[in-house]
Amino acid sequence: MAVYTFNGDDLKIMLRGAVDLLEQTKDEIDSLNVFPVPDGDTGTNMCQTLASSLKEALNVESHHIGLVAEASARGGLLGARGNSGVILSQVLQGFAHSLSSKEQASAADLAEALEKGAQMAYRAVLTPVEGTILTVVKKTAEGAANQRSNDLLRVMVAVMKSAFTALQKTPDLLPVLKQAGVVDAGGKGFVTILEGALQALKSASPMAKTTAPKTETLKTSQAQNLSDFERSLQSLNFIYCTELMIKGKHLAIDKIKSELLPYGDSLLVVGDSCTVKVHIHSNHPGLILECCLKHGQLSDLKINNMSEQYKDFISYDKNNKPFAVIAVGAGEGISSILKNLGADAVLAGGQTLNPSTGELLEMAAQAPSVKVIILPNNKNIILAAEQARGLSSKEITVIPSTSIPQGISALLSLNPEDTLENNVNRMKEALSSVSSAEVTRAVRDTTYKDIVIKKGQLIGLVDDDLITAGDDMSKVLNDILGKLVEGSGKLVTLYYGENVNAGEIETLLDAAREKYEGNEFELQQGGQPVYDLIISVE
Template structure:
């Protein structure tokens, strides 16, 4: 049966179908990693991002496709995790922007929306690389534009086929993919999403619509992100005690007028949404006034009021003692009790839990930004897959945020070492950025699959070593891989080598392998720290 248009109810059904299929496929997508390290999380990041998008879309009590698409875009924006999640959120953003104001979408509308989604995604990445999800999205949009049919089902079949073909070509565009015998993970995730859309669209018949109250997949606690980022903060002052969040539902909600009217009540204000539903977030001393104003425009839902003074008693006490707040705040991303404690001791005001396999969401980083009293902040992502997420959080904040593109824990720690309380915001940022080049980073972990890379033949379970992100050593013994890694990282004499051992390494064994390294590289200074990090048995910093 031909389908010539669909509305917000159909879009919700398609989104549910995509989440269901992506949830089933995320582990397979995670495994599509060029390096055999246990940090493949592309599928998981895309899944969690899409879950956030679907939850927000489900909150819209309307069959207006523009409103539903807009809500999905907002949910994806806040829930985005990792580079793949950020790119997916931008695809949704462009898609929704194109459908804004449209109640029912036709095939030409969807074709234009896909094209806009691809354009926005490309603009998100500073130096787009072909052979990635970006290529797959662009080719699918080109397929939609070339399809001369008013039947949406036929259009989506064409889009899916074009995306699938583009995915198969990704190894020809990226040699690293061909060497590893895999296709691009982000591209694969997008193809799975399109397949989920297509399956649900095929069910969009009059019979299916009458049973639309029974979703393809019900979003429950089990499908939401279980491990939310945790924040560890120190000194600062809270100007507004209550964090108030709620949804306002009604017709023709005046978003701009609401934002202007609520602005005098506090700070960290966010008023986003469309005509049917608006999400409000504000830090205020008078949540009652916020609620009374919102009641003028519609009904209230999901109301949450948190006393931030109770949540941040240590922070509040320090502010009362000094009577001042820091002119700038530092947010660092890290994992492991030892790493976290070191970051705090070096001056990080908030440590967001995250790293390999557990990328924080845009909303998680935004929460850390909002909860710090400083109006100007610096973020250290400390992972190449978190940089885009941090930048997106900074753009969503009303505060002035600078992201220093640190790609490893050693780079982040080197940046923190430059902190001087007498430096202003700009000077601090410049010093941190320069510090990234002063340190080399090494990681040692266990291979999760067989692979060949350059001249290395790696078996699942082998110990592997990476120098500045490049796989350079593999073997059966950690000490041998560490020696190879240090030979690569150390140039000249008088270098300081710091070894951070992970949660699976005992203190005694860490001391033993560090002593062996001291004897082998006698002209270098060695330090050992309990990092407690997951994934990597050792993180090595060479300054």
């Protein structure tokens, strides 16, 4: 049977189908790394981003596709994780913007929305690279625009074919993909989203299409909402994080917001005239409930005591601190080092654990200053940090650090007595003063350049380039040091991971001190996951 229009309920069904299929295939997508390192998280990031989008969409009790799409875009924006998640959130933003005024959409509307999504995605990336998810999204939009049928199912099938063809061609556009024998992971994720959406739309009965999926049926592992942000550092002034949904008729978001404003901070009021989501930190959650009850029925109530999370900021005066520094890092040792060097707070994250835009935004909101510096310390977190900067009411500066050594080097240049501008300039300059290397284990057999790699072997990367592999840590470490340490006067710091024996590394370091005489070597407990060693040379 032909389908000529779809509405908000259909969009919810499609989003649900996409999330379900991403959940099933995210590990496969994660494995599509150019390098066989155990930090592939593209599928996981896209799945969590879209799950956040779906969560917000399900909270809209309306058939209006524009309202559902806008809610979906809000959820994706705050839940975006990693570069692929941020790009996906921008696709959703463009899609929602195009459909905002429509109660239901036609095939032509779908094509226009996909085109707007592609444009937004390209604008989100400073230097777009073809052969990535961007290309797949663009070709998908072109495929939709070229269709003359008004049957949405036929158009969706054709769109799927365009996306799949574009995905298969990504290795021809990016030689590094061809050499690794993989297609682009982000592109694969986007094709999976389209496939899941199409499957759900085709299998939905007329009854299913007119009944919105229930929020409670969403898998807990997929549901990403504002309670995720409670892992972040919170303010000392208000200790209860209160979240709830208000359901009613003719809800006035601005009025609700103005009434709640005196009761606390970190206030977020989003939704539409029928459903409003509230998030606030206060000392009197009872007053919050009474205020909200005046507007409608309450549901999905959550109240969390955050007092144990205030310790990091207890000594700071929010009104007097000229600027605050937030760093991203994983591992107890790494976190302690970052704090000791001047980071006011460390958000847990890094490889396989990319914090969302919302988590970065929440952390910045609770920082002890109206001016905030963010050190992402991972190339896959920079876009999310930039997105948080654009959404925050505070003045946020993102230092584009791509590794823990770069983040540490930037912090070493920090002078709390100097101006924000001078500190930012020094920190950015410090990024180029350090080289980084990592040792981890291969997750699959492959060949990179002339290096034959077996699953489980140690592999060494220098400044994001895989240069060596082997079964012996001594060989891999020597290959790395031979690449990075020339002459004398270098400071080499090794941060060992959570599964590494410090004594064994110290023995290897003693041999390195003899071989590279005239250089200084240090060993620090990093406690980081994924990487056995993180190496800094400056």
